[in-house]
Amino acid sequence: MYEGAVQDLIDELGRLPGIGPKSAQRIAFHVLQASATDVKRLAAVLVDVKDKVRFCKVCGNVSSAELCRICADPRRDPAQICVVEEPKDVVAVERTREFRGRYHVLGGAISPIDGVGPDDLRIRELLARLADGTVTEVILATDPNLEGEATATYLARLVKPMGVHVTRPASGLPVGGDLEYADEVTLGRAFEGRRQIDV
């Protein structure tokens, strides 16, 4: 047990995800030894993130203005919306540089066992975005696990009657993997979605 401020810092750090008591102690002593400017910068950034970061009022992504960078960009295709679970997924899709449309962040996936139902997600906002007819394709890029699949099924049922093209990213064998380790569900999906090789 340390005195006053040091112990307070260790306690606070220990509440962060993935940081146990030993890691908290190591980080606390690192902070103690760092220069005052470094520590002040860290403190300022922590305060800033809580003060300045908001959620984009259109897509729900994290943003520093009313509209996020992607929603505000006129070069992005307004006819395509990619629906994802978390802001982290927006970054993952952006890294591919394959998608030029806009996003919609649901804020999670439907999971009845955890008490998360359709009303807890930003589904009403998505339907409102589709109402004016500019959007022609909705890509349901929820996680390829059970909750994500069920959420995609639920959304497809709502969106299809609005006359919008609904797609889901392909699932199958990971690039760089071994066929023998693929599980039956994944391998089955890969066979279902096989494509012709053009030579």
Added chain:
Amino acid sequence: MGLYRDEAVVLRTCKLGEADRIVTLLTRRHGRVRAVAKGVRRTRSRFGARLEPATHVDVQLAEGRSLDVVTQVESLGPFGARLAGDYPRHTVASAMLEAAERLTAEEREPALRLFLLLVGGLKALTEGEHDPRLVLDAFLLRALSLAGYAMSLDACARCGAPGPHRAFAIAAGGLACPQCRPAGAASPSPAAVFLLRDLLTGNWPGADSTEVGTRREASGLVAAYLQWHLERGLRSLPLVERSPAPPARVLDPA
């Protein structure tokens, strides 16, 4: 650290650290077990979709100090993946898994009959011969009787006087005779009581021929009965969706 192998149904998964998950399994011989599946969230994980909820698996586990570790998995029936494409059935499967978890109070206490019931229930749900909600209610009624909370649908739940009786007293454990009937007991329709009996005994032709209204009434009784005995309701039960058109045949409440 010993290795052991068992058959199991995945009840629930939750994230752990960077890429791991804690999976709750209902096993055939070891009851409910919680185990760590390392690296399962990575796209190149060799476990892949096998440890998704509602999957029937053959699993090898290594005993750990607090949690066991999953070392190998083979899939025996990917019920979850088949059900994810049908939202109402998916919600029913979630409620079944949650009920199975809640009805196994102690970890590692063998629950063979509940395991078999769950596998059978998921199979029936996937085959899609019956209204999913009927499958759920049949599962809940039978799971409750395995746990010692069998609903008394013939004799009076309190004094044992032979039935049939009209009043339904949840706290007493089923139907009650006019002498034992507590204040505020419900009076369900005879058709709903018939349906409950059919679901509990597995008389599917009888259950399939009921009307939507009767099914709703019976579901309400099952939900209230379950909530009373579990002390708090299932979180997934309010989210269970009814199929748009349940296959009702003839109505003949005898």
